[in-house]
Amino acid sequence: MSGLTGAYVPGGSLLHRLPAGAKLAGLAASCTALLLLRSPVALTGAAAVVALLYAVSGVGGAAAWAQIRPVRWFAVALFGMQLLFVDLPGAVSSTLRVVLAVALAGLVTLTTRTAAMMACLERRLAPARLVGLDPFRLSLLLSLTLRSVPVVAELASRVREAQRARGVERSVRAFAVPLVVSVLRHADALGEALSARGLDD
């Protein structure tokens, strides 16, 4: 989860200083390149390049691992399946491809402030105005989504604690109902706060 939300690691590296748009374009281009690379040797080379980029960014090993960690079991399962149905080089290639794509996306998050990303998206989304959508609102929607992930996670852990205290851990309903209620309540409060902060102007 920390890989997605506010994982920005302050720094002054070349990657930090690149504009958000350039990084997003680079991410799109390199993910396409990953799809085109076939041989395990070429992908190992790509892995070295990604490792080098991480080294240049100076975000540190812990931050890098935090990006990969959420897909570790998926990567293991994928490797196993490919090994079973294709062959070893195929398994190595497709697993590396997925892990490297995730690592690259993570690197963009780690070196780009959300505000810079939002400003870039707002500019790119400007054509949406033609069909009556407000680009500012679209980018706000994205930041609110990022902000809501840890908030909802905390609500969920509070509900789980309350369940444990009452000894109804196994009931799905005893988990889902209070969680949905508190999420809705949070949404109401958030809407009110947005009005108070002048979003209706």
Added chain:
Amino acid sequence: MIELADVHVRLGQRDVLRGITVSLPERRVGVIGANGSGKSTFARLINGLARPSSGDVTVLGLDTRRHAARIRRRVGFLFTDPDAQIVMPTVAEDVAFSLRRKGLSREEVEHRVQEVLARYGLREHADHPAHHLSGGQKQLLALCSVMVLEPDILVMDEPTTLLDLRHSRQVADLLRGLPQQVVVVSHDLALLEDFDRVLVLDQGRIVADAEPEAAIGHYRKIMS
């Protein structure tokens, strides 16, 4: 200056406020009352988040029904739960969000954000994710995001309810130092002790209106 003239608020089937008439020129005003007495609605009337069903609310000379947006630009509002009020993923970004339509240069925004974060002791957290802050720090961040706009009036709805003693005291000290007019709804009676005036609400009406000692005394009596 905040003025309410015979204000009634009806939410669904319930009369939340029934005939409130009061004018508040004092710099520090406290509002106390039981749960469901109408305190929060009273606070929300001041920045136009709640509208009167009948009667008028005039804030800084403007009618809240017609000029809600203008009033909100000059009346800051602090909620009980800072998690609902923090809308951006990191600390500095949330404060900068308040300034987004001020037409300031990026350097000026950066400068004001850093200045207000330093004032409330959050400078070293500027680039941290908001969810890494403690409850007290989150409330301070919410306060930063309001104060960076330099509002004329600050309304707080139970600002210390979720805070420990140390952070409550910190908020109380901050309140004392603010140049703005402040209206605070609270169950934290100690917070209001040195206020200029305290209103006691009960079942949608003002039942006491005096300096803190007399008002709090009355509140204790009706609660017993």
